[in-house]
Amino acid sequence: MFDVEEEFKVVSIHSDSRYVGKDSIFFCVDGLSVDGHKYIEDAVFQGAKCIVYSKPLAYKHRGVLYIKVNNVLDELNRVADVFYDHPSYKMTMIGVTGSSGKTVVALMIKEVLSHYLKMGYIGTNNIEYAGVIEQCPYTTPETIFMQRHLNDMVKRDVKGVTLEVSSHGLALKRVDGVHFDIAIFTNVYEEHLDFHGTMEHLMASKAKLFTLIDEKGYAILNTDEVRFYNLVKDSIRCHLLTYGIEHKAHVMARNIQLFIDHSEFDLQIHDDLRHVSVPVLGRFNISNVLAVITSMLALEMPMDQVLESVGYIRGVDGRMELLEHPYPFTVIVDYCQHAKSFEKVFQFAKSVQTNGRIIAVFGAPGKKNYNKREKIGKLANQYCNQVILTAEDNRDEDIHDICLDIQEYLEKPVSVIIEDRRIAIEQAIEIANHGDIILILGKGHEQFMASSIGNEPYPGDKYVALEAIDKIFKGEDEDELQQIY
């Protein structure tokens, strides 16, 4: 049925009826909780002139063009790419997937390449490009939102984009319309199994990114992630570059030395071996740095420039971030979402610990990943001397109950529950002694707390800690303090 009375110029495209405007196309996406076909009436009322749908409809509005397709999401991806004028084909697109390290790698590449190109970034932290900074609703936003921003980037002369690509984003086809030049894999942990079902499905989602790369592009794989590497390597249809610490790769780190404020290693690229120093903490971050360096090779930079670019590597806010202050104890803030990440952070603290204690401040999110509580409790029990359990996005769950679920596994360290995260951090700073390492884990850069009433403003762990340091130690003479301790 085609009874549109007059031609119309498409002003906008939508998959959410709540944002539909005049002369637009509405795509009916059958979601996990609701079916977009239910909202056709609303969309037409708000001005949609074309409906793209896949299910039988009881009624069609006059003057509206209805287009039936097999898969609405596939059409949405195709149309969004066309509507926004193929922006991803006009910039160098670098996608990063993995359970952890996506943000660090994507932001580090953006930072490094900003010395050579106008860069953009889309991911957990924000959307950032050419002076624009906007909150990103998801790690990997939905197609229309993303293509609109990519289009704006092209208009503002952005030449390259790093894009974090989550397993949800891949499974829900949010990047199917994006043309990638480089795709990077960091690692895979057991996560989001409520959504993916099994590890096999989770890995298959991540592997999908490597099918979206241009044939002339590069896949960058971590050889230390043996399972994923073996799963994907033979299906790669573009160039393949690898990095690794334990396993042979094109780019490797040897003789790693970890310090409390930086790391050093011998960087091996093919036969070239150079000693490098980078301002990032932890062995796992060396792996992230290798991914960054490998992406410079994939951009076909000459070796001199690759080595120059290593000098531009910086740590990322809220990710193993060492807080600057003059006193003789260390405070590190990390986002630390997975139990595996806790293990890596604790191992790092242990490896650089001298005569002080490891004091950890953390909680666990409410209403999800219940089995993480036991895991992080056991890890803290193994590595920490003192633990302060506190709020971390409790949502509708009782903070104290969440903390008790973790505390059950803390036998060795002294542990206490302080529900208010600000007070918990202040308490950790208050008890800091010479040589102590205070680890504030779980919120990273975030400046909100998801509670029963929604996202409440929160100053952020870094700022709470710095303020506490200032409040508690201000006026103290630094040298005298060293002697008192």
Ligand SMILES: CC(=O)N[C@H]1[C@@H](OP(=O)(O)OP(=O)(O)OC[C@H]2O[C@@H](n3ccc(=O)[nH]c3=O)[C@H](O)[C@@H]2O)O[C@H](CO)[C@@H](O)[C@@H]1O[C@H](C)C(=O)N[C@@H](C)C(=O)N[C@H](CCC(=O)O)C(=O)O
């Ligand atoms: C599990 C998941 O990812 N779900 C996403 C999925 O939800 P859904 O399939 O249930 O969608 P739905 O709410 O049923 O809606 C179906 C369709 O009807 C439309 N609709 C709905 C209501 C209405 O009034 N009008 C209307 O048109 C919706 O816009 C949508 O197109 O599609 C929705 C719309 O596209 C997303 O908002 C939603 O993300 C939810 C909210 C979410 O929280 N996702 C998280 C888990 C996520 O994606 N996380 C990853 C990172 C994870 C990580 O690595 O940590 C991310 O990339 O951020």
